[in-house]
Amino acid sequence: MRSEYQFREIEKTWQAFWEANKTFQAQVNPAKPKYYVLDMFPYPSGAGLHVGHPLGYIASDIMARYKRLQGHEVLHPMGFDSFGLPAEQYAIQTGQHPAITTEQNITRYIEQLKNMGFSFDWSREVRTSDASYYKWTQWIFMQLFNSWYNQETDKAESIETLKAILGTKGSIGLKAVCDEEVSRITAEQWNAMSADDQYAYLLSFRLAYLDDSVVNWCPKLGTVLANDEVKDGVSERGGYPVEQKKMRQWSMRITAYADRLLRGLDEVDWADSLKEQQRNWIGKSIGTDVEFAIENVSDKKIKVFTTRVDTIYGVSFMVLAPEHEWVSALTTPAQKEAVEEYVNWAKTRSELDRVSEVKTVSGVFTGTYVINPVNQERVPLFLADYVLAGYGTGAVMGVPSGDQRDWNFAKHFDLPIPSILDGQKDIEKQADPTKEGKYINSGMINGMGYKDATNTLIAWLEENGIGKGKVQYRMRNAVFSRQRYWGEPVPVYFKPTASGDLLPYLIEETELPLELPKIDKYLPTETGEPPLGRAASDWKYKGQYDYEWSTMPGWAGSSWYWYRYMDAMNSGEFASKEAINYWKAVDLYIGGSEHATGHLLYSRFWNKFLKDLGYVPEEEFAKKLINQGMIQGRSNFVYRLKDSAKVTFVSHGLKDQYDVAALHVDVNIVENDVLDLEAFKKSRNDVPSDAEFILEDGKYVCGWEVEKMSKSKFNVVNPDDLIAKYGADTLRVYEMFLGPLEQFKPWNTNSISGSHNFLRKVWRLFFDDNTNTSKLVDAPATPEELKVLHTAIRKVQDDLDRFSFNTVVSTLMICVNDLGALKCHKKSVLRELVILLSPYAPHIAEELWVALGEQEGGISYATFPVFNAAFLEENDFNYPISFNGKVKLTLAFPVTATPAEIEAAVLANDQVSKHLEGKTPSKVIVVPKRIVNIVLGK
């Protein structure tokens, strides 16, 4: 009986050992440097994990284990973002409480995760849907409600400091982030207000506040949807109609933090592309609001926002969005018909049409003129659908000489293209947006440069009350209410004022958590109220006041969870000061880039807020972020004859000779694109047992394509199946070996045997397969063996330090191949190799560690091998000798040789002179320890 690498027993044994011995429990340990490595926690869906999920978890686990070997105290937790719509949808269909489905799904996830041998500290597991967790989500909401943003101090402060300011100075000069329409009052006015009126006034300043928002309302789902949950006017989930509806919603003043969110990006080690995405999302533009008077209209002025106020003398037209509310009022009778026709046409165009058709110019003249405030020039007012009502003021000033879009518009409607800068070139052919040069034809700014001109104009506009400098952000405040059941209740109740208005009040902190009430079904009420409106009549604050019926959005619970992991059991605080001050922030955060503008922005916002209030020490919560690339599916196809009495399939290489239809085939019965015919016949009802197959070389070869991984394409690969067949260690090695972590790549199980063979080769360095005996010996290592080992040590360390997980695997493969060739079975060498391997393949490493006579279970806290350059020292370097950049031969020279010595030796060499063919080199370049290049004249 052979004793091969028995991965099943080994993996079960060590997983049980780690659990029993609490091997990976982290603690506050000031004696060691800390390292916090975090995965974006998953939503526990009913489908379980597929091979794409563990990719990031494997990488983070490797870093966690690597940092332990380097002597760090490592916090590596896992939990579940367990509130969400799928569980609620399922509850609606089945009547089963979402908590039950959620619990089942989590149980399955944990089982799958434990099978992979991750070194999570499970004692810190969090679930956002647990009351003990969402108690603190509610608590943070209360802090937000009780805070305002003081622009003087540039941070959030308690609402009490605002009250004090209002009582002494009023709000006239107050620099605060607040509702736009808030009226400015004096201290006297404030002090004269009733308590209720004061309370109502403060609502306009709180960071969590109520506001009327236009939302995507889906009556059928009874909930509000995000823009990207709506496709073609219907809900993505279910395909129900969606309408625009104004609703009173809780919102968060994230815009208060816009500038700090931008600045913070400079201090974190995140991918530049991701930072750029966030910058664009926040969308800061510095510009000017300018008001244009309207000819023959005295009660209205058109406000435009421009980032190039310096070009205002170049305005030759003005454009309103077709949806602008003043369109009909500003249209002359003569133009009425044309305008109406245009507006109706514009309504039929999707935003995508308007975005992508840049080359076709469309628009219509309203018949009205506006007056340019700087030179009193009459300028025609147009409508055009390249202006969007939703952004800025819905009006644009047209400067054809400086903006290509405006230029196209002016050409099309035969409008003037005034030149305004002497630096502009060829503006009869195209626009030139340059800021270089001096202004011409530009009244008060003639002869100035860009900066002076801009400052002069803004000063003049402000002085005359026509405009003012303005910073505009694209990012809007975040709507925080959801008309759903399966989310955190908002810890608020409503109490009527003397006049009967309802005002929101926080519940007492001692009453947290405000738990989700039981309800009969998980749908909105018959009157369209959120599901919580169905709660029993005694679900009221102090038995008399209605609670808020909407719940919090999915991102609430995930916006602070990394702190809960620091001290997950704490019932008195979200985490203790001691824990927060030790773990501070996440050192390495791994997750998908789809969260770039959602989770990663909200989390940064809440973190900054918690810092302002002094609860946490760091401005940014994740120092280093890696986005793992999505694993795409690799579908396999069979080709069925179209006109055939018998069901017949043609192999891929022969399909072009027949008329065939391609059908997806389950990738799990295909190996290296060769179909398992028996399994195929059994797997499908539409394949009779006498189906025929036209084979090539005796095999049925399938075609393949890269597609999204989905059930309908039969390309989902379950990690459990691979673990059963090859083991978790093999899967871990293989997923890392697939390619760079960040890269998008198709899943392909084809070459997993290579990773498995690698581990078996490692095993055979220790054991004889046939005799089941140890091959290990105590003899001292040879210089050659040490060179092989230390080459690997250096490369593994270098590559892990730059998160190049895939190249570490090849390094280990080379090392094992080389040691195998050297027949090296020496304990001192293999001991170090096992440590290098352990972050990738921890189970086999534990087993081999014991075989080496080391302490059972001790490899997790072993010491990472110390690289010694002395073992790699070489006397000679093999110089590639190239001629005009093309390498022809190599020659060895001592590493101590000087370039001059090398040049002389090279030129004296026989082989070199053969290649010279009698010519004299015009130049010889010697780069020490790299290359020699001989330059020959042409």
Added chain:
RNA sequence: GCUUGGGUGGUGGAACUGGUAGACACGCGGGACUUAAAAUCCCGUGAGCCGUAACGCUCGUGUGGGUUCGAUUCCCAUCCCAAGUACCA
């Protein structure tokens, strides 16, 4: 249209700051062992060409230019693929 990312053998990929392109692995072909198979081991494997041969030659990192002694790497232009998207004035 715009933004971001990406195009290297039959396949996944390697080449760290410009210095022997194709490491490592899969697949494929050949061989050894075996009654046979599996497993294992050995050899070959970018394309094309010449030669009896050790070997040699030409081309080659989407395409076209450029910089350089030397370019997968830097610059310009261009094509294709993927993801995102809000004409942000």
